[in-house]
Amino acid sequence: MESTTKTTSGVRVRASELEGRGWLNTGGAELNLEKLRGKIVILDFWTFCCINCLHVLDELRPLEQEYKDVLVTVGVHSPKFEHEADPVALAAAVERYEITHPVLDDPELVTWQAYSARAWPTLVVVDPEGYIVAHLSGEGHAAGLASFIPELIAEHEAKGTLHRGDGPYVAPEPVSRDLRFPGKVLPLADGNFLVSDTGHHRLVETAPDLTTVIRTIGTGTKGHADGAPAAAEFNEPQGLALLPPKLAALVGYDVVVADSVNHRLRGITLATGEVRTVAGNGVQRLLEAGPARVDDDGASASATSLGAASLEIALSSPWDVAYSSVLETMVIAMAGTHQIFGFDPASGSVTIVAGNGLEGLLDGPGDQAWFAQPSGVTEDANGNIWVADSETSALRVVKFGDAGADGRKTVTVKTAIGEGLFDFGFRDGEAAAARLQHPLGVAVLPDGSVAVADTYNGAVRRYDPATGQVSTLARGLAEPSDVLLDESGDVPLLIVVEANKHQLIRLPLPKNALQVDEGAVQTQRPRTAVAPGELAVTIRFSAPTGQKLDDRWGDPTQLKVSSTPPELLVSGGGTSVGLTRTLVLSPDVTEGVLHLTARAAACDGPEDANGEIPDHAACHLYQQDWGIPVLLAADGASELTLDLRGMD
Numbered sequence: 001m002e003s004t005t006k007t008t009s010g011v012r013v014r015a016s017e018l019e020g021r022g023w024l025n026t027g028g029a030e031l032n033l034e035k036l037r038g039k040i041v042i043l044d045f046w047t048f049c050c051i052n053c054l055h056v057l058d059e060l061r062p063l064e065q066e067y068k069d070v071l072v073t074v075g076v077h078s079p080k081f082e083h084e085a086d087p088v089a090l091a092a093a094v095e096r097y098e099i100t101h102p103v104l105d106d107p108e109l110v111t112w113q114a115y116s117a118r119a120w121p122t123l124v125v126v127d128p129e130g131y132i133v134a135h136l137s138g139e140g141h142a143a144g145l146a147s148f149i150p151e152l153i154a155e156h157e158a159k160g161t162l163h164r165g166d167g168p169y170v171a172p173e174p175v176s177r178d179l180r181f182p183g184k185v186l187p188l189a190d191g192n193f194l195v196s197d198t199g200h201h202r203l204v205e206t207a208p209d210l211t212t213v214i215r216t217i218g219t220g221t222k223g224h225a226d227g228a229p230a231a232a233e234f235n236e237p238q239g240l241a242l243l244p245p246k247l248a249a250l251v252g253y254d255v256v257v258a259d260s261v262n263h264r265l266r267g268i269t270l271a272t273g274e275v276r277t278v279a280g281n282g283v284q285r286l287l288e289a290g291p292a293r294v295d296d297d298g299a300s301a302s303a304t305s306l307g308a309a310s311l312e313i314a315l316s317s318p319w320d321v322a323y324s325s326v327l328e329t330m331v332i333a334m335a336g337t338h339q340i341f342g343f344d345p346a347s348g349s350v351t352i353v354a355g356n357g358l359e360g361l362l363d364g365p366g367d368q369a370w371f372a373q374p375s376g377v378t379e380d381a382n383g384n385i386w387v388a389d390s391e392t393s394a395l396r397v398v399k400f401g402d403a404g405a406d407g408r409k410t411v412t413v414k415t416a417i418g419e420g421l422f423d424f425g426f427r428d429g430e431a432a433a434a435r436l437q438h439p440l441g442v443a444v445l446p447d448g449s450v451a452v453a454d455t456y457n458g459a460v461r462r463y464d465p466a467t468g469q470v471s472t473l474a475r476g477l478a479e480p481s482d483v484l485l486d487e488s489g490d491v492p493l494l495i496v497v498e499a500n501k502h503q504l505i506r507l508p509l510p511k512n513a514l515q516v517d518e519g520a521v522q523t524q525r526p527r528t529a530v531a532p533g534e535l536a537v538t539i540r541f542s543a544p545t546g547q548k549l550d551d552r553w554g555d556p557t558q559l560k561v562s563s564t565p566p567e568l569l570v571s572g573g574g575t576s577v578g579l580t581r582t583l584v585l586s587p588d589v590t591e592g593v594l595h596l597t598a599r600a601a602a603c604d605g606p607e608d609a610n611g612e613i614p615d616h617a618a619c620h621l622y623q624q625d626w627g628i629p630v631l632l633a634a635d636g637a638s639e640l641t642l643d644l645r646g647m648d
Contacts, residue, residue, distance in 0.1 A: 027170030038163030048093035083456035138624030144544030229273030239320030366411030394418025425520035441482035471513035
């Protein structure tokens with residue numbers, strides 16, 4: 001990649017002005033591109049529901065620190081869900097994720113449209129003279145930016161257009177709290193509760209009153225360290241699950257913790273508070289290990305081994321954990337790869353239980369199912385695993401069938417509530433028409449119905465599998481991130497983790513649940529006008545300086561295409577190598593969504609004497625999912641070009 005500020009047509013493109021509702025992390029100051037002139041600017045188009053966006057925040061932190069005198073990141077918050085357009089919710093998210101750069105609140109997607117962003121996350125690099133020099137989609141671009149930024153620095157120092165000095169970030173005033181954005185809660189045998197104090201990067205054990213702090217586990221400083229409770233470190237811990245007593249005695253720890261940003265599972269010995277790492281090597285997993293094995297009857301086998309010791313396996317943002325009595329393993333909501341994993345504490349094996357790694361809502365055999373950022377898991381009395389599938393605003397269920405000749409059970413995924421990536425709302429009634437909004441937690445109630453922490457609706461919802469009806473148990477909550485059935489008293493109660501009020505509360509189970517209908521909506525983004533018939537799709541990708549496409553085992557690029565409704569695509573769907581495809585769109589469908597997933601693998605140089613990538617080279621996966629709303633019109637476009645990694 002050469003450092004050039006010219007497009008393929010030879011014309012330099014001036015960056016558009018930054019427009020929105022207001023600014024955060026600037027001490028009240030309004031920013032514009034003129035005030036940022038002389039700095040290298042990375043515009044990070046993000047939305048706080050998006051796990052890939054959260055990954056990018058962490059990818060950018062080292063670069064922001066290393067180049068703090070010349071580099072300014074501006075987060076352009078472009079909401080997907082209705083709740084994310086709430087300025088109070090955005091301010092809480094900026095605090096929750098410890099964002100240390102200015103953030104532009106762009107609820108109407110004005111700046112998003114000006115920069116032709118089509119997916120979360122998107123990065124746009126603007127040079128010190130105010131020209132666009134890179135347009136990047138998805139995550140995994142840190143290595144490329146690390147080589148590109150020094151080139152820009154050298155170029156603009158030579159031209160005299162680079163200005164060193166402090167950036168415009170102003171830190172907010174810190175607030176002291178016992179809990180800070182708590183994530184999940186776990187009941188203990190002695191009546192106490194263990195809470196993932198996510199914003200403080202630790203665990204807190206509370207008394208039965210949910211407020212009295214008995215002890216803390218972890219220093220409260222983000223990091224990764226095993227050991228005694230006063231020395232251990234976590235990074236945004238989330239889900240918690242108890243092991244059965246016999247298994248706990250065998251392995252020497254009692255609780256498994258989903259340590260989300262560390263991409264690890266941690267084990268806690270309750271008697272001492274000792275912390276150990278039980279799975280994950282700390283490297284974020286970017287690619288699923290491949291499809292699960294399929295038995296002769298076409299049903300997915302219960303789990304596919306990843307073929308390495310648990311401490312050598314890469315995980316990706318594990319968000320919740322639960323013990324499966326059917327599989328006799330922990331099941332993990334692996335939000336970062338859109339899958340359900342398994343972890344066997346006794347053997348140390350890590351497996352893929354369901355999901356092929358593609359983001360979306362697709363039911364069927366476990367190896368073919370699609371999830372979208374699963375964030376809550378629990379087991380019911382029949383051994384089914386219920387899943388809060390957040391990005392599709394869905395409640396899913398993983399069911400296990402009879403074991404085959406090899407003793408492995410089959411897996412099937414079904415959707416109870418939910419329609420797709422861009423469909424959400426607040427509607428009770430028949431499950432087929434009911435809507436949630438980015439749920440994060442799930443619990444089974446005494447009658448076999450399922451309670452859902454409907455996070456962005458600020459509600460707890462109930463789904464009854466017997467009747468197929470959805471109702472509302474409570475509303476007016478501040479981003480409930482988990483829900484738990486509490487049967488410790490005379491009558492069952494709900495414990496709700498209210499993340500944005502930094503507290504846990506108890507609520508009665510109402511005799512008569514509410515029936516709410518505030519409608520079903522879709523994510524509102526500009527539609528792309530396309531013509532019926534042939535549509536030529538091109539995904540642009542250029543490997544960063546010092547990297548080469550990894551073609552040792554064939555074409556290292558891949559494109560998967562599908563549509564909603566399926567009838568939109570006459571031909572051209574499916575998965576194949578290459579980043580170009582000719583689709584044929586039906587003239588009988590007026591609008592829909594094209595779903596595209598692009599991948600490219602590139603490895604570090606230098607090449608060996610034969611021009612080949614050495615076996616020991618570090619390799620990088622670039623991946624992005626797009627959902628492109630389209631409107632079919634006779635005068636619409638016949639070409640669609642997207643940037644996985646486009647350098648101007």
